[in-house]
Amino acid sequence: MEQRIRFCKTADGVRIAYATVGEGPPLVLAGAWVGNLQFEWEHRYTRRFYEELARGRTLVRFDKRGSGLSDRDPDDYSMDTRMRDLDAVVAALGLQHFALMGFSESGPTAATYASRHPEAVTQLVLYGSYARWPYPAGVADVAIALVRAHWGAGSAAMSALFGVGDPDQVAFFTELQRESASAESAARAFEVNTTIDVTAAIEKISAPTLIIHRRSDPAVPFDAAREMAAVMPAAQFLPLEGDVHPPFFGDSDAVLDAIDAFLTGKAPGGRTPAGFPAAGPLTVLFTDLVGHTEMMSRLGDERGREVLREHERITRETLKAHGGKEIKTDGDSFMVSFASVSAAVECAVTLQRAFAEYSESAEQPIVVRMGLNAGEPIEEDGDLFGATVILASRIAAKAEGGEILVADTVRGLCSGKGFLFSDRGEFVAKGFEEPVRVWAVRPSTGSGRAEV
Numbered sequence: 001m002e003q004r005i006r007f008c009k010t011a012d013g014v015r016i017a018y019a020t021v022g023e024g025p026p027l028v029l030a031g032a033w034v035g036n037l038q039f040e041w042e043h044r045y046t047r048r049f050y051e052e053l054a055r056g057r058t059l060v061r062f063d064k065r066g067s068g069l070s071d072r073d074p075d076d077y078s079m080d081t082r083m084r085d086l087d088a089v090v091a092a093l094g095l096q097h098f099a100l101m102g103f104s105e106s107g108p109t110a111a112t113y114a115s116r117h118p119e120a121v122t123q124l125v126l127y128g129s130y131a132r133w134p135y136p137a138g139v140a141d142v143a144i145a146l147v148r149a150h151w152g153a154g155s156a157a158m159s160a161l162f163g164v165g166d167p168d169q170v171a172f173f174t175e176l177q178r179e180s181a182s183a184e185s186a187a188r189a190f191e192v193n194t195t196i197d198v199t200a201a202i203e204k205i206s207a208p209t210l211i212i213h214r215r216s217d218p219a220v221p222f223d224a225a226r227e228m229a230a231v232m233p234a235a236q237f238l239p240l241e242g243d244v245h246p247p248f249f250g251d252s253d254a255v256l257d258a259i260d261a262f263l264t265g266k267a268p269g270g271r272t273p274a275g276f277p278a279a280g281p282l283t284v285l286f287t288d289l290v291g292h293t294e295m296m297s298r299l300g301d302e303r304g305r306e307v308l309r310e311h312e313r314i315t316r317e318t319l320k321a322h323g324g325k326e327i328k329t330d331g332d333s334f335m336v337s338f339a340s341v342s343a344a345v346e347c348a349v350t351l352q353r354a355f356a357e358y359s360e361s362a363e364q365p366i367v368v369r370m371g372l373n374a375g376e377p378i379e380e381d382g383d384l385f386g387a388t389v390i391l392a393s394r395i396a397a398k399a400e401g402g403e404i405l406v407a408d409t410v411r412g413l414c415s416g417k418g419f420l421f422s423d424r425g426e427f428v429a430k431g432f433e434e435p436v437r438v439w440a441v442r443p444s445t446g447s448g449r450a451e452v
Contacts, residue, residue, distance in 0.1 A: 001051050003041050003061075005069065008092035010084040017069035018062035018089045022054030026098040027263065029053070030086060030106035030113070031064035033189055034180035038069065045172055049248035052256045057263070060098075062089045066185040073185050077192045082109045083116070096120065099263055100207075103127040103247055104220065105193045114209075115201040118433075124209040125259055127247050128217055130224035131231075132197035140194045144187050151183030169249060202232050206433050209235040210262040212255060214242035226380070233387040233432055236262070237378050283344035283374045283410065284389055285324065285336040286396035287315065287351070290367045292332035299364065307364050308332065314354050314366070322347035327384055335393075337384060341374050341413040348372060348404045349441060356402070371396025373407040387432075394429035395438055408437045 003021040010016060019037045040046040053059050063070040064085045066077060074081070086109065090098070100121045102110025107129025114121040133140075177186065209232055213225035222239070229237035238258055244250040289295075289311055296304040308331050315334055319326060322343050327335040338344035348370050359365030373395060375388030391407060399405040406414075411421050421439035428435050 008088045010088040014065045015071045022058050024057040026058045028060040030102040030110045032106045034067045036068035036180045039179045067181045077189050099123040101125040108196045108198045111202045115204045118206050121207045124207045127212045131199045131228045133194045134224040147187045212238045214240050216243035219245035229385045283338045283341045284392040286371045287334045289332040290401040318351045342417045367401040369399035370404045372410050374409045404441045405438045411439045
C-alpha cells in the first residue's frame with residue numbers, strides 16, 4: 001500500500017495535510033495530540049497498524065493544525081478549530097457518509113463531530129479515550145512543563161506515561177515528537193486536552209459506537225471509558241487486556257480485529273467477536289426514591305438513614321422473592337435485572353404495594369417511581385451498559401411517585417401474561433432520536449397482577 005498526501009484549507013485559512021490509503025468504504029481517523037503523516041507511514045510500528053486498518057476500506061488520516069505537515073503554530077487550538085480541520089478534510093474528499101475513529105485525545109474530537117453530524121457519521125470507534133479529562137486540575141502541569149522545557153529529550157518520561165518501556169519504542173516517540181510539532185504547539189494542544197468535557201455531546205450520538213479500552217491503560221483510566229459507555233445510547237463497550245496506551249503497541253491485533261468486526265458487522269471465520277460480552281435478553285428495572293434529598297435535609301442524617309434502610313430492606317426482600325438480580329444501588333435507587341419480563345413487572349407491582357402498606361403507618365412515607373425496559377444490554381464486571389439500560393433509566397425518571405412506567409417492548413412481551421397497561425403516550429428520551437411510547441401499570445388490591 002502507498003498513501004497519497006494532499007492539502008486542503010479550513011474555513012479560517014489554515015492549510016491541513018491529509019492522506020488516503022486503500023480502497024473501499026471510508027474510515028476517517030481524527031488527528032491525535034501530535035503526529036506526522038509521512039514519519040508515521042515510514043515507521044514500522046505505525047505503518048503496519050495503518051495498513052491493517054486500510055484493508056477493505058479507504059483510510060483517511062490528517063495532521064491537525066500545529067502538527068506534522070499541516071500549518072504550524074496556529075493561534076487557536078480549541079475544539080472548534082479541531083472541528084474546522086476535520087470539516088475541511090471531509091469536504092475536500094467529498095465524503096457524504098463515513099465511519100469515524102478517534103483514539104486517546106482525538107476521541108473527544110471524533111465524538112463531538114459525530115454528535116454534530118449524525119447524517120454523515122455511520123459508525124464511531126473510540127479507543128483509549130475519554131469524554132472529559134480524567135485527572136484532577138493541576139495533575140498535567142508537570143507533563144506540560146516537561147514538554148515545554150525538554151521537548152523530545154523528555155520523551156522517556158512521556159513514554160512512561162503511555163506504558164512504553166522498550167528502548168526502541170521510546171526512541172520512536174522521541175523522534176515522532178521532534179518531527180511532529182514545536183514544543184510550544186505540543187504544550188498548548190496538551191493544555192486544551194485537559195479542559196475538554198464532551199459529556200453532553202456524547203449523550204446525543206446516535207451512530208453505532210464501539211468503545212475499546214485496555215484494562216490497565218496507564219494514560220487513560222479504565223473507568224473513563226466505562227463512564228462514556230454508560231451514557232451513550234448506541235455504544236458497545238469492549239475491554240481488552242493490556243498495559244500500554246498506544247493501539248499500535250502491545251496486542252494490536254486484538255484492537256484491529258475488534259475494529260474490523262465492528263465496521264464490517266462480522267467476525268473473522270464467522271465467530272462471535274471475542275470481548276463483546278452480551279448479557280442476553282434481560283429486563284432492566286430502575287427504582288428511584290422520590291424526594292430523597294429533601295427528606296435527608298428535613299430529617300437529618302440519622303433519621304433519614306433509618307428510612308433508607310427500610311427502603312433497602314423492602315426492596316431486597318421483594319427482589320429475592322421474584323428472582324431479581326441487584327446490579328447496583330445508591331441507597332435511594334436500585335438497578336435490577338430479570339431473566340423474565342413478567343417476573344420483572346410483577347416484582348415492580350409487588351414493590352409498590354409493599355411501599356404503600358409501609359407508608360400507611362409510617363411517620364415518613366416511602367414513595368418510589370419505577371421504569372422498566374427489555375433488551376440485550378452489554379455486561380462487564382457485573383454491571384450492565386448500553387441503550388437498554390439507559391432507556392430504562394430515562395423511563396424511570398419520567399414516572400411520577402408511586403408509578404410504574406414500562407417501555408412498549410415490555411408491554412409487548414407481557415402479552416397474554418394477565419397484565420393490563422394504560423397508554424401514557426410518547427416522549428423523546430434524552431440521547432435517543434426516536435420517540436418512545438410508555439405504558440403505566442398500577443397494583444391492584446388482589447393478586448400481584450396489574451389493572452388499568
